[in-house]
Amino acid sequence: MKIGELSRRTGVSVRALRHYEAEGLIRPARSANGYRAFDEGAVQAVDQIRGLIESGLPTRIIREILPYLDGPAALMPEVPCAYMLGEVARQRDLLDRRIQALTGNRDALEAYLRAARSAAETADTAA
Numbered sequence: 001m002k003i004g005e006l007s008r009r010t011g012v013s014v015r016a017l018r019h020y021e022a023e024g025l026i027r028p029a030r031s032a033n034g035y036r037a038f039d040e041g042a043v044q045a046v047d048q049i050r051g052l053i054e055s056g057l058p059t060r061i062i063r064e065i066l067p068y069l070d071g072p073a074a075l076m077p078e079v080p081c082a083y084m085l086g087e088v089a090r091q092r093d094l095l096d097r098r099i100q101a102l103t104g105n106r107d108a109l110e111a112y113l114r115a116a117r118s119a120a121e122t123a124d125t126a127a
Contacts, residue, residue, distance in 0.1 A: 001037070001038050001039075001040075001042070002035055002036065002037070002038070003017055003018070003028070003035075003036045003038070005038075006038045006042055006043065006046065009043050010043055010046040010047060010050070012046055012050055017046065020046065020049055020059075021036070023059045023060075023062075023063060024063050025045075025049050025059060025062060025063055025066060026038070026042060026045055026046065026049070028042070045066075048066070048069065049062060049066070052066075055095055055098070056091070056094060056095065056098060057091050057095075058091075061084075061087055061088065061091055064084055064088075065088065
């Protein structure tokens with residue numbers, strides 16, 4: 001599929017897809033006329049990349065861990081790079097903090113909705 005179709009199927013802009021390619025996150029084949037040619041697996045890869053980016057991971061980390069996310073454990077290097085281990089641990093800790101903050105925000109919204117609905121029901125019965 002061409003880049004425009006991948007964009008439509010994933011909801012990711014063509015510009016972002018070109019950025020992912022430049023960062024080495026996706027690797028399309030090239031047709032004889034030079035157009036990018038993506039296979040069906042690109043849709044899932046882009047969805048996964050998007051999710052990781054939305055989680056706050058930088059593309060430099062995504063580029064390193066992406067091959068290991070869905071592949072067999074045999075792909076894992078025998079001796080992982082100490083720097084990468086530290087970076088991945090740091091990103092995991094950042095995600096944990098974001099999850100805690102998001103959970104607190106969700107709980108606050110839920111409390112607001114309960115109070116607002118209760119007030120609306122009280123107002124409806126009083127009228």
